[in-house]
Amino acid sequence: MILRKSHRILVQGVTGKQGTFWTRAMIGYGAAVVGGVNPRKAGTVHLGLPVYASAAEAAREAPFDVALMFIPPAMAKDAAFDACEAGARLLVCLTEHIPAHDVMEMMAAGRANGTRIVGPNTAGLVTPGETFAGILPAFNPQVFRPGGIGVISRSGSLGTLLSLVLTQNGFGQSVVYGVGGDPIIGTTTREALEILDADARTEAVVICGEIGGSAEEDAADYAAGMAKPAVAFVAGRAAPPGKKMGHAGAIVSGGKGDYQSKRKALEAAGVAVADVPSDIPKLLSARLRAAA
Amino acid sequence: MNFEEHAAKALLKACGLPVPDGIVAGSPEAAADAARALGGPCVVKAQAPTGKRGKAGGIRLAGSPEEARAAAADILGMTIGGHRIERLLVEEQVPIAAEFYTAVLNDPASRGPVVLFSAMGGMEVEEMAAADPEAMRRIEVDVAAGLTAGQAAATLEGLDLNGQAGAVADLLAGLYASYRALDAELLEINPLALTGDGRIVCLDCKYTLDDASAARQAVAAQTGSPDPMTALEAEAHAAGLKYIELDGSVGVLANGAGLTMATMDAIEHFGGRPANFLEIGGEAYTKAETALTILLGNPSIRSLLVNFCGAFARTDVMAEGVVRAWQKLDPGIPVFFTIHGTGEDEAIALVERELGHRPFDLMDDAVRAAVGAAIGGAAQEAAP
Numbered sequence: 001m002i003l004r005k006s007h008r009i010l011v012q013g014v015t016g017k018q019g020t021f022w023t024r025a026m027i028g029y030g031a032a033v034v035g036g037v038n039p040r041k042a043g044t045v046h047l048g049l050p051v052y053a054s055a056a057e058a059a060r061e062a063p064f065d066v067a068l069m070f071i072p073p074a075m076a077k078d079a080a081f082d083a084c085e086a087g088a089r090l091l092v093c094l095t096e097h098i099p100a101h102d103v104m105e106m107m108a109a110g111r112a113n114g115t116r117i118v119g120p121n122t123a124g125l126v127t128p129g130e131t132f133a134g135i136l137p138a139f140n141p142q143v144f145r146p147g148g149i150g151v152i153s154r155s156g157s158l159g160t161l162l163s164l165v166l167t168q169n170g171f172g173q174s175v176v177y178g179v180g181g182d183p184i185i186g187t188t189t190r191e192a193l194e195i196l197d198a199d200a201r202t203e204a205v206v207i208c209g210e211i212g213g214s215a216e217e218d219a220a221d222y223a224a225g226m227a228k229p230a231v232a233f234v235a236g237r238a239a240p241p242g243k244k245m246g247h248a249g250a251i252v253s254g255g256k257g258d259y260q261s262k263r264k265a266l267e268a269a270g271v272a273v274a275d276v277p278s279d280i281p282k283l284l285s286a287r288l289r290a291a292a
Numbered sequence: 293m294n295f296e297e298h299a300a301k302a303l304l305k306a307c308g309l310p311v312p313d314g315i316v317a318g319s320p321e322a323a324a325d326a327a328r329a330l331g332g333p334c335v336v337k338a339q340a341p342t343g344k345r346g347k348a349g350g351i352r353l354a355g356s357p358e359e360a361r362a363a364a365a366d367i368l369g370m371t372i373g374g375h376r377i378e379r380l381l382v383e384e385q386v387p388i389a390a391e392f393y394t395a396v397l398n399d400p401a402s403r404g405p406v407v408l409f410s411a412m413g414g415m416e417v418e419e420m421a422a423a424d425p426e427a428m429r430r431i432e433v434d435v436a437a438g439l440t441a442g443q444a445a446a447t448l449e450g451l452d453l454n455g456q457a458g459a460v461a462d463l464l465a466g467l468y469a470s471y472r473a474l475d476a477e478l479l480e481i482n483p484l485a486l487t488g489d490g491r492i493v494c495l496d497c498k499y500t501l502d503d504a505s506a507a508r509q510a511v512a513a514q515t516g517s518p519d520p521m522t523a524l525e526a527e528a529h530a531a532g533l534k535y536i537e538l539d540g541s542v543g544v545l546a547n548g549a550g551l552t553m554a555t556m557d558a559i560e561h562f563g564g565r566p567a568n569f570l571e572i573g574g575e576a577y578t579k580a581e582t583a584l585t586i587l588l589g590n591p592s593i594r595s596l597l598v599n600f601c602g603a604f605a606r607t608d609v610m611a612e613g614v615v616r617a618w619q620k621l622d623p624g625i626p627v628f629f630t631i632h633g634t635g636e637d638e639a640i641a642l643v644e645r646e647l648g649h650r651p652f653d654l655m656d657d658a659v660r661a662a663v664g665a666a667i668g669g670a671a672q673e674a675a676p
Contacts, residue, residue, distance in 0.1 A: 100475070101472065108434060135603050142632065156603050157548020157550050157571075158548065161554065164633070184398060238556040240538065245536075245552070276561050277554055277655065278655065278656045
């Protein structure tokens with residue numbers, strides 16, 4: 001699903017330092033934040049929002065569509081269970097370093113309750129000009145502008161850079177979809193690509209991948225049959241094998257997940273691959289011209 | 293984190309899985325004593341957190357304490373997969389009737405655990421796949437329900453297990469429980485042996501602990517083998533920073549793993565070589581000063597490239613740390629900035645005021661300048 005202005009957002013961990021900073025920014029941008037959760041501060045008001053003991057309580061008092069988690073790793077699983085069981089349609093999990101077995105349990109809870117999970121370890125979702133949920137500077141018009149390009153990124157910082165490069169070259173974005181840098185995530189690059197392919201406002205897609213795993217190869221499988229133009233940048237060409245490049249998911253091990261395999265798969269599927277992020281706009285222009 | 297075989301087997305044993313009797317030895321004398329204590333023919337096995345030890349000559353059979361001593365003298369000091377062998381596992385020899393393969397691992401595709409089993413064990417997984425791709429049985433497990441007895445039995449249906457299918461199914465259940473109890477990313481038994489006297493024994497074990505679970509697996513983690521680190525990498529690790537020392541001359545300081553990798557890629561694209569991976573994104577964005585101090589400890593750095601594209605990580609906070617550290621350390625190399633995102637106006641103004649130059653608007657221009665300064669000439673477009 002694509003985050004829209006009408007989607008009501010509940011912020012778990014709203015009273016913390018980062019929860020406060022980003023929730024204030026989201027409200028300022030026009031996001032429909034309906035409340036927050038902190039069991040120790042239930043019944044208080046924070047940033048003008050009611051604070052609830054749990055997502056379950058919030059669901060009764062202030063129905064929401066989307067839960068956004070500012071929750072430390074050790075408590076993330078329980079918060080995710082709470083959100084899924086309370087009926088969240090979408091759960092955006094920003095937390096990095098959640099134990100992998102907890103992540104798998106969160107995914108099972110998402111499946112059981114019909115909740116789509118984005119992340120963990122995502123920077124969130126931006127629908128420029130409408131709303132955002134997460135830790136991306138949606139409010140900075142040098143970086144994000146409304147337009148027709150969908151951006152999918154495993155990395156928040158690189159997704160921000162790609163959006164900046166697009167904006168600097170006159171391309172606004174329909175959606176910026178941070179899928180997250182962990183090996184196990186709720187919405188993969190391929191699934192985000194399917195969502196953007198089905199979105200009428202998205203004319204073309206920029207896939208921002210990185211080494212490790214098979215997300216780009218899987219996305220290439222789908223892109224091969226897609227009518228919309230797609231271009232990509234894959235980070236990690238200069239990374240040595242066997243070293244975790246910051247993200248738990250970004251590692252080339254046993255020859256799997258390397259740069260060349262991803263580039264080859266994407267190019268074979270008709271996705272133009274940029275050597276450096278600054279090449280994206282000209283590749284995109286060429287693809288859009290060819291499609292017109 | 294990976295584990296040496298003896299450490300992994302001690303953990304399996306504590307979980308109730310059958311492993312051979314064994315003793316760790318650090319010298320030929322100790323190996324001979326271990327063989328004597330085990331009281332029969334034994335195996336002397338090099339200990340290193342890597343596979344292919346047998347092919348490298350790191351595993352030898354010994355019929356007596358004297359043979360164990362000789363084998364130990366040969367194996368100790370060998371280098372296998374980049375690891376110098378300093379310890380041996382001396383184990384009882386098990387009479388093998390059949391060898392199988394089994395593993396439990398985290399599977400990103402199904403977002404849950406997967407159990408693998410093959411009745412052809414004892415060789416490398418790649419060799420097994422090449423020999424018969426159909427031979428590997430695969431079950432996706434619902435992590436909320438756990439591995440059921442029915443699933444384990446169904447996995448083994450139709451396989452020739454010397455009449456021991458029930459016992460093997462029990463072993464799979466035990467292995468899955470151990471995988472859960474140990475927060476394993478991978479728990480692999482290869483080979484799983486059926487003995488001539490009807491026992492099932494885990495002859496080798498590979499255990500990879502999920503790094504994000506190391507805190508709650510503190511006891512197990514103490515027996516693991518952390519990746520070897522350089523002195524600077526160890527310093528960064530202790531400070532909670534992700535730093536990898538590389539062999540180039542352009543220092544890299546960026547926020548976020550993806551942006552840092554993309555910056556390294558751009559340095560290579562324009563003809564330079566990155567000196568490091570170092571990112572101060574996420575919660576580390578307040579640690580710019582510590583980060584810069586570590587980064588500049590690498591003597592091969594000739595120029596520094598600072599690339600901030602702040603989201604969560606506020607560029608004004610990061611730039612303040614960099615400027616403060618730069619003024620304190622006065623490293624005498626050129627530095628090039630490009631700054632965008634959260635807090636950029638304050639960050640750019642600060643760099644301009646304190647260091648006297650304006651950050652580049654375009655990342656490529658900053659990369660070209662840093663590469664040019666490091667290699668003493670103009671940066672080049674890399675050959676395609």
